[in-house]
Amino acid sequence: MDVDRLLPTPEAADLLALAREIADKELAPRVDAHEAAETYPEGLFATLGRAGLLGLAYPEEHGGGGQPYEVYLQVLEELAARWAAVAVATSVHTLACHPLYAFGTAEQKERWLPGMLEGRRIxxxxxxxxxxxxxxxxxxxxxxxxxxxxxxxxxxxxxxxxxxxxxxxxxxxxxxxxxxxxxxxxxxxxxxxxxxxxxxxxxxxxxxxxxxxxxxxxxxxxxxxxxxxxxxxxQIAFSALDSGRLGIAACATGVAQAALSAAVAYANERTTFGRKIIDHQGLGFLLADMAAAVDAARATYLDAARRRDLGRPFSRQASAAKLIATDAAMKVTTDAVQVLGGYGYTRDFPVERYMREAKIMQIFEGTNQIQRLVISRGLITTEK
Incomplete structure (x- = not known):
């Protein structure tokens, strides 16, 4: 189920196509075996680094990709739709590069930053x-x-x-x-x-x-x-967290999109009472709600990212994106298991894994209760 994306430049569209190709060739064929065996995918992050996918949001002068944050996040979503663990680790790597980029001296950046942004050092x-x-x-x-x-x-x-x-x-x-x-x-x-x-x-x-x-x-x-x-x-730690929360929002959206795609594919193939199950209104409406939740999650993180790219405040919007996207992922993945019925509860289909992956996204980079606290504080006026 392809996502119809609105990208700011032809270069960004080409980059996203590259990310999809790598995700399909390098991530999708390996995810089930490594997740089941709990084994680390040796060499995979070096592959992502050589493709230029580990420093996208940082300037080219330091070895980065020079891409707007909204483009980086959509690449991250594509990775997460194939392999959430890899996407989360990519988001964390991007977060880990921020202190040096934003607060390091010129000498420190020249010494260490290129190797980090080019993916030679994770x-x-x-x-x-x-x-x-x-x-x-x-x-x-x-x-x-x-x-x-x-x-x-x-x-x-x-x-x-x-x-x-x-x-x-x-x-x-x-x-x-x-x-x-x-x-x-x-x-x-x-x-x-x-x-x-x-x-x-x-x-x-x-x-x-x-x-x-x-x-x-x-x-x-x-x-x-x-x-x-x-x-x-x-100050350094907190300056990076808003951007990190957007990374998790994008990862959550990718997992939700993968669950939606799996559920829609199954509903178009499975028949009951002589009809595809997607033709039964009760299930069709459930899938519609899932699709709307994924679209809303994506729109929310992109709004926050565009504010960041314009240099505008985005802290409240980042918390809202993290809250909305991760709650949506939990709901969508749970509903995907329901759509597949008994098969959804087995490891023969990926939706049970998506549901397990979605849960942690409501917890790290600040629990969703913390996000509500950040949002509510942003609503307090200081006028007397």
Missing amino acids: GGYSLSEPQAGSDAASLSCKAEATADGTAYRITGTKAWITHGGKADFYSLFARTGAGNRGVSCFLAPGATEGLSFGKPERKMGLQAVPTTSAYWDGALVDADRRIGSEGQGL
């Missing part, structure tokens, strides 16, 4: 901790400057790291002082001595890409890998 985002999920200000992982000032000694535990143990670098947030202004950001190498990772979490979905905890046991990170000034960490 990134993870290390903000959450076991006791600090939505409340990022309560981080306890410490970064203490060494006596000679050449490095920081990192001690503590981080949690819920996508690509944990596999990434080449991590955008790490650790405490260098007290209070909200006591958190700093570091571009930490994945091979740092004194850094180890726990066993991958046993997740409901997205099983092919690991999510782990990280243990920093007095590991040393060079001082020139601090991004921004000391105490600027939360």
Whole structure:
């Protein structure tokens, strides 16, 4: 079931066609085996990097694709429609590149950014901790400057790291002082001595890409890998989250689109009482509601992305897009299982996997309850 997309340039249309081709050839044939076996797709992210799909939203001068965010998100949606775990990891990599791009010095960007945006080095985002999920200000992982000032000694535990143990670098947030202004950001190498990772979490979905905890046991990170000034960490972290939420909204829309396509295909083939089941009004209306939900999710994330591309505020719209798209994905995938009936509950059809994948999208990058909090705060006026 092809999506009729409105793209800003012929170049963007060609890029999306390339993304679809790669997704069909490299992702779709491999997803079922890797998800079932919970095995990492070695070499796949290098393939995406060579195709230029891992730095799309960043400028060409740094090795990126120079594409508007609305184009990048539609590419991400196409990836998610074939393999959600890969799309989510791509979104996280894009998020992990943001601190260096937005807050790094010219020297730091010249040294590290091209390899990241060209996909030669894959990134993870290390903000959450076991006791600090939505409340990022309560981080306890410490970064203490060494006596000679050449490095920081990192001690503590981080949690819920996508690509944990596999990434080449991590955008790490650790405490260098007290209070909200006591958190700093570091571009930490994945091979740092004194850094180890726990066993991958046993997740409901997205099983092919690991999510782990990280243990920093007095590991040393060079001082020139601090991004921004000391105490600027939360500002850096939060500046990236609105864009990251749009990435998850696009991933959720891709999963919902895949579920809708599977349900429509089945409803056009399956017959009962001498008619295709799509011809029965009760089921036809259910599919119509599913299609409307997918269209609404896509329109909402694109509206927020276009505001971002124009340099306009988009925080409330990003939270709304994440909320609407992920709730829609949960509803659409659940309804897809219902359309397929007993077959939908088996692993012979992909809709049960889509339903499992959709659930986490209501949780990470800020739970949907947090999104409601962000939206409601945006409605408060300061007039007296």
